[in-house]
Amino acid sequence: MNAILLIVVQFLYYLPLNDGVSALLHGSYDEDETKTIGKIAPEFSLEDLQGSTLDLSDLRGNYVVIHIATTWCPFCNAEAPYLEELSQQYTDKNVRVLIIDVKEPRDLVQSKLQDRFNFSFPVLLDLDGSVAARYAPSDVLPDLARDEVMLASNLLIDPEGKIQFLSLLDSKNFDAKLINLKKRLDELLGKE
Amino acid sequence: MNYLARNNLIIFLFFLGAHFPLKAQLPDHHFVEINQSPEWEIYPGQRKNLEVNIKMLEGYHIQANQVQDPNLIPTSVTTIEVPFNIVVYNPIFPQPEPFKLRDAQDSMMVFQQTLRIYIPVEVKNEAKIGQHKITMNLHYQACDAVKCYFPRDLPFMINVVVNERTPDRENR
Numbered sequence: 297m298n299a300i301l302l303i304v305v306q307f308l309y310y311l312p313l314n315d316g317v318s319a320l321l322h323g324s325y326d327e328d329e330t331k332t333i334g335k336i337a338p339e340f341s342l343e344d345l346q347g348s349t350l351d352l353s354d355l356r357g358n359y360v361v362i363h364i365a366t367t368w369c370p371f372c373n374a375e376a377p378y379l380e381e382l383s384q385q386y387t388d389k390n391v392r393v394l395i396i397d398v399k400e401p402r403d404l405v406q407s408k409l410q411d412r413f414n415f416s417f418p419v420l421l422d423l424d425g426s427v428a429a430r431y432a433p434s435d436v437l438p439d440l441a442r443d444e445v446m447l448a449s450n451l452l453i454d455p456e457g458k459i460q461f462l463s464l465l466d467s468k469n470f471d472a473k474l475i476n477l478k479k480r481l482d483e484l485l486g487k488e
Numbered sequence: 489m490n491y492l493a494r495n496n497l498i499i500f501l502f503f504l505g506a507h508f509p510l511k512a513q514l515p516d517h518h519f520v521e522i523n524q525s526p527e528w529e530i531y532p533g534q535r536k537n538l539e540v541n542i543k544m545l546e547g548y549h550i551q552a553n554q555v556q557d558p559n560l561i562p563t564s565v566t567t568i569e570v571p572f573n574i575v576v577y578n579p580i581f582p583q584p585e586p587f588k589l590r591d592a593q594d595s596m597m598v599f600q601q602t603l604r605i606y607i608p609v610e611v612k613n614e615a616k617i618g619q620h621k622i623t624m625n626l627h628y629q630a631c632d633a634v635k636c637y638f639p640r641d642l643p644f645m646i647n648v649v650v651n652e653r654t655p656d657r658e659n660r
Contacts, residue, residue, distance in 0.1 A: 368629060374593070463634075472592050
């Protein structure tokens with residue numbers, strides 16, 4: 297009897313851990329991801345192309361624009377010049393731009409992204425796709441791997457670390473010129 | 489290890505294990521479907537172009553077989569396994585269509601809706617009479633209007649029936 301009781305208690309004890317494992321595997325980071333906007337962005341710590349580590353928390357106090365990319369993604373390549381333009385336009389407005397490249401080796405990203413587009417902002421390497429996966433809302437393309445869902449998407453995180461824009465939720469068509477993201481950024485900057 | 493610790497470990501491993509198969513069972517989602525004849529009849533010494541239709545799911549396109557931008561991943565159809573005395577030549581692709589992203593500087597070439605390719609297959613005179621299977625692989629990278637997806641491999645089989653030449657069959 298005691299043994300059965302112990303198993304039941306342990307089962308209940310491990311349920312939250314079970315959810316945690318599920319979140320790790322399926323990339324969810326919040327119970328209600330349909331409400332991504334306004335939620336705290338998941339923390340990450342990634343290396344850039346020079347091998348320096350950048351933590352999202354290092355950028356707290358800034359607006360952070362993140363583009364999730366791969367070298368072979370035509371949408372990402374089309375957007376690249378506009379990201380650089382945005383970075384230069386907004387750099388004195390407390391805005392930092394990052395690219396997170398998903399599941400590609402450093403040398404490839406260096407030659408096909410950095411050398412080609414000469415970004416003035418960091419390109420980070422999400423070698424196993426786990427960071428991209430953690431940003432994927434569970435209700436968007438639920439039958440796909442979570443890291444895949446975020447490819448070619450843009451995020452805007454405010455100085456408090458809250459997600460204020462996710463292109464997957466707001467766009468019907470790809471927005472290479474980042475018009476919608478800039479609009480949201482200008483709204484937020486205008487409130488300050 | 490005491491009784492409680494051992495039980496905790498067993499239960500932890502049970503629930504951990506219960507989740508990993510879920511991930512392993514995730515279907516390999518594809519954005520295309522392959523349609524072709526169930527089997528192709530070919531005679532020894534004959535060369536035939538076998539038609540394979542690759543249907544894109546609605547709203548998706550895949551890169552052309554030749555890409556101008558070296559960053560892009562071209563669609564390819566390659567041979568994985570081919571029976572002895574059967575030769576598979578390079579597939580013949582149709583002309584791709586230009587696709588321009590809104591605000592992008594250049595357009596790219598893609599296949600949309602249905603891609604009809606022809607795979608030239610030659611059966612040597614020495615080929616065995618009977619059924620043969622050619623295993624091919626479609627490698628493609630798909631996008632829709634908003635985003636792009638990881639490149640994928642979709643193996644497929646072509647069934648070839650090598651029949652003896654007879655006047656009756658050849659007149660069909």
